[in-house]
Amino acid sequence: MDLLLALLSALLVLLGGVSVDASIHTYDLEPFKEVGNAFLLSGGSEGIVASVRSSYIKFDNVTFWRSKEAAEQHSSMEHSTGLIQAIIFEAADRDNIGGSAYGGQRSICCTPDLAKLEGCKQGEVIRRPSSVDLNWPVVLSTHFSANDLFANLDPQQVHISKTGMYNLFFISCDPKLRGLMMSGKTIWKNPGGYLPGRMAPLMTFYVFMSLAYLLLSVIWFVQYIRFWRDILTIQNWITLVIALGLFEMTLWYFEYLNFNSTGVRPVGITTWVVTVGAIRKTISSLLILSISMGYGVVRPTLGGLKSKVLLLGVTYFLASELLDIAENVGTINDISGKARLFLVLPDAFLHAFLILWIFTSLSRTLEKLQTRRSSVKLDIYRKFTNSLAVAVIASVSWIGYEVYFKATDPFSERWQSAWIITAFWHILAFSLLAVICYLWAPSQSSQRYAYSGEAADDDDEEAQSLNKSSPDGDVGLVKLDKDRNLDPTTAFSLEDEAEEDKQE
Incomplete structure (x- = not known):
């Protein structure tokens, strides 16, 4: 398994505990993690049953926050700075995210060298169309405006037309966006309700x-x-x-x-x-x-x-x-x-x-x-x-x-x-x-x-054997003494009656 998939899987597992209430995934200023040459945040992973009308992933009030230092690093002359992308892909299409091995690892973001090899756009996530649907994986983008400290992702709804395990990642390829955080929520809906497919x-x-x-x-x-x-x-x-x-x-x-x-x-x-x-x-x-x-x-x-x-x-x-x-x-x-x-x-x-x-x-x-x-x-x-x-x-x-x-x-x-x-x-x-x-x-x-009373003393026998508080010989003598004092007519006379009752 290549390094990128391992990194994505590991991060998804580690961040599986992102603050969530239910199939409505909420993000409360969650920090992005540096993975390879990208800053990445897991948005969730669920099995979704296909239904164009009632199966979807909806983005609601998703806001990205950057530090004041990161905003100052971008030129005030630029109208749009700091690209952030939301990537939705089915697990079967995971190989369509990321590029060829470069510098000993597989890259998530397009570098100048990979732009020549892959034909990707530098500074963006490398994405190849699925063989089943050219519109997948889905990539949604937003930018920071000038020196603003926050940027909003337009509210939108991505419909699911194929049953599968879907993953959502928020990714930034801009090295100046270190310390990026996100708030908001995404709503994942199956035809039967909000329960994840596995549940x-x-x-x-x-x-x-x-x-x-x-x-x-x-x-x-x-x-x-x-x-x-x-x-x-x-x-x-x-x-x-x-x-x-x-x-x-x-x-x-x-x-x-x-x-x-x-x-x-x-x-x-x-x-x-x-x-x-x-x-x-x-x-x-x-x-x-x-x-x-x-x-x-x-x-x-x-x-x-x-x-x-x-x-x-x-x-x-x-x-x-x-x-x-x-x-x-x-x-x-x-x-x-x-x-x-x-x-x-x-x-x-x-x-x-x-x-x-x-x-x-x-x-x-x-x-x-x-x-x-x-x-x-x-x-x-x-x-x-x-x-x-x-x-x-x-x-x-x-x-x-x-x-x-x-x-x-x-x-x-x-x-x-x-x-x-x-x-x-x-x-x-x-x-x-x-x-x-x-x-x-x-x-x-x-x-x-x-x-009647045949076992009143037996419990202490097992306790002694577990505690090893008495020599084996002592236990044997005690047991022998008990057997001598035991009245078989008192202890077992009722058992034969019980057997007869069962047979009846």
């Missing part, structure tokens, strides 16, 4: 996810109310996760609906939606971990592990919240910023640690159930383990696909299918929740899984 399918997706959570909640709450006298603590937490999932999907839909209809994406509303999502993911993860430890089925409490689980929950919430804020709050461009890369690492590390802890705990729980010959509970936990294994394999495979997808599409030209990346994780979370609801559904025998 538009997600609004429909959140409708279906809301309906899916609603159906699950109805089925669950019917059972919950029917057997409310026999509800376990773990089932209360499942209820909370279902409610949070429904609330989150509904909030995302209305957030996108408001964004699409008004063109404004308030930071406060998006932050609130993201926070609900982070809480839902945190409680879901801790629920899976707690179930894996046998909480509510094999042990009545988490005992000495409670503080560690809560610490993991707080850390997980913070990592998830920061990552989601970076991805969603104030985001409208269809190319994500570099800040996300730094936030993905701690989030990925916590996920790996959580998965390791979950399967370690599951192994211990399955071993205990096998030792006690708890056939009903063992069958449930085996199904749960298989479901988790499938979920982990699917997650790892999808992460590999996501890396491949983004690595092979640096300019987001496959933006129309990019929404699937986000949708997959919601579908996976819902599927795993549905499995948990099926395995631990409220029933008249629910309380029979809340054994």
Whole structure:
């Protein structure tokens, strides 16, 4: 990839966080950056669906500001000074911006030598017509008048007649305009509204996810109310996760609906939606971990592990919240910023640690159930383990696909299918929740899984093994002593009844 494209891509990513409210990109005295032999400012990048009448990029009150020193450098005799150009091009036509390699790099602006080689006009952006439409890329120009400190770009509307990923750059080739800044806004419109092309399918997706959570909640709450006298603590937490999932999907839909209809994406509303999502993911993860430890089925409490689980929950919430804020709050461009890369690492590390802890705990729980010959509970936990294994394999495979997808599409030209990346994780979370609801559904025998007292001491055993506070021999002696004092008729007599109830 040549240097110019790398520079353009890097700058677009870095400036993807330009002060924006929504698909209405606002610029509040944003500074131009020096890139190669040009001063450049990214105006945005979005996928737009073709529609001559309703798809467009509109310039509104765009004003360029230069320093007093820059104005004084231009001759007062000149009527027009300091050329500034706005360039709109589709990602597929990116090679049509810039000229041949000169001085070891590809130039954005036309130099005296390139004027002879390319036939371009010195002091302007090098632009070659698209093979599909000779009018593209679109170049809009304005000048400073005499020694004025500001210049306005005429309000105009560029209609989009071809579906694609469109980029907007403001460029000045005048070396005297160092320190140039810009204010104003541009309005990007798709046929269906103001949502960027990559986000538009997600609004429909959140409708279906809301309906899916609603159906699950109805089925669950019917059972919950029917057997409310026999509800376990773990089932209360499942209820909370279902409610949070429904609330989150509904909030995302209305957030996108408001964004699409008004063109404004308030930071406060998006932050609130993201926070609900982070809480839902945190409680879901801790629920899976707690179930894996046998909480509510094999042990009545988490005992000495409670503080560690809560610490993991707080850390997980913070990592998830920061990552989601970076991805969603104030985001409208269809190319994500570099800040996300730094936030993905701690989030990925916590996920790996959580998965390791979950399967370690599951192994211990399955071993205990096998030792006690708890056939009903063992069958449930085996199904749960298989479901988790499938979920982990699917997650790892999808992460590999996501890396491949983004690595092979640096300019987001496959933006129309990019929404699937986000949708997959919601579908996976819902599927795993549905499995948990099926395995631990409220029933008249629910309380029979809340054994009498066989696990009151087991939580301390796992806590000791994690803390390594006692020698292995001591733990074995303690366990042996517990087994001697355990009354099998008290601990397991209800389990056979539970199995019979299930068969009935």
